[in-house]
Amino acid sequence: MLILLRHGQTTSNVGRALDTALPGAPLTELGQQQAREVGPELMDLYNPELVVTSEALRARQTGQLAFGSHFDDIPAVAGLQEITAGDHEMLNTPEAHEAYHGTVHSWFGGDSDVAIPGGEDAHQFLDRYRGGVAEALRGGHGSAVVVSHGAAIRMFAVRAAGIDPQFAVHNPLPNCRFVVLHPTATFGQWELVRWGDHS
Template sequence: MRLLLIRHGQTPSNVEALLDTAVPGAALTALGEQQAAALPEALADEDIEALYVSTLVRTQLTAAPLAAARGLEPLVRDGIREVSAGDLEMLPGDSEHGLLYMKTVFAWAAGETELRMPGGESGTEALARYDAVVAEAAASGAGTVAMVSHGAAIRMWTAARADNVDVPFAAAHPLRNTGVVILDGSPRDGWKALSWAGALVAPAGEGGPAGRPVDTE
């Protein structure tokens, strides 16, 4: 299966650098709406057969233009929502609170899944819910699936599950609004990241360290 993980468009909380992870969350800014409107053209070459969104409003608004263009009904799944900030909810993300949040997220991706976000979920719980939605999509038989999800969740899951993306790469490459990570594989056979926000990703051992971009044009 070809899996497109798409970060939602810009929100006011993004502009203010807030850890906004609770449902329903913020809507899109005017720029976020423009980003969403550009998705159908940006993904014109992708034969998307199923479209998933999270329970947060921003993913549903981001997916709406793509759904309309392709005649798809978005499937709402809680499993691909953002990593819960717990006690850090709505605190500044560009502070020690944000550092703790991302440190915990990447520790999960590195295998320390027993750790728990302060007042929130554990890595085991976060990965399990995301895995469940990906497994559902794979079982549907669709060749290409798009999921409009969230930055930290996408980076965490990809670093944990893609054979050729490691934590240092995911940590060093934030995903901009409506940025897309494209993977190929299956829950049974594993996953390989093909591109990260337009940059090709080298297979592990075939071009340097895991997750090393080989073409950033």
């Protein structure tokens, strides 16, 4: 199983800033609490054998707080960071959110060539993110947790499991919730086991 876990709440989440560049904002006190609570939940549900995180500070903090008592080594893996906001980085205006999320939603529907201004297109995102996931799955671990980011997790899951784009649009992933995929088939035909509170 591949468990894609969104990081805990950050100061940028509170301010609704499009914070995608590394290293990014730290967790809030609530975000730290969310991370401490989700670790035992995932250990009970899936007993993961490996945990990796994106290189963002919030993901590394989440991984350590959630799983540090179980794993001596929680590596940060290149490629697993959030979809880049480009020219909209750290903006919190309705226009910036509409432009960023509108582009990501168009990727859900298969329009891979459209790029976020100053950022990346879907091809570039998937190339780097699939590389990071491959690192996590290398070695055939029974279950692996990847601590990552909301838009990135949804985009990857849509393409990995052929999920209805409208489902992904209308079901954002809250902080410290997760998507579970079973990567048993060709990419694009993976099994969706769980999406947030939907199973």
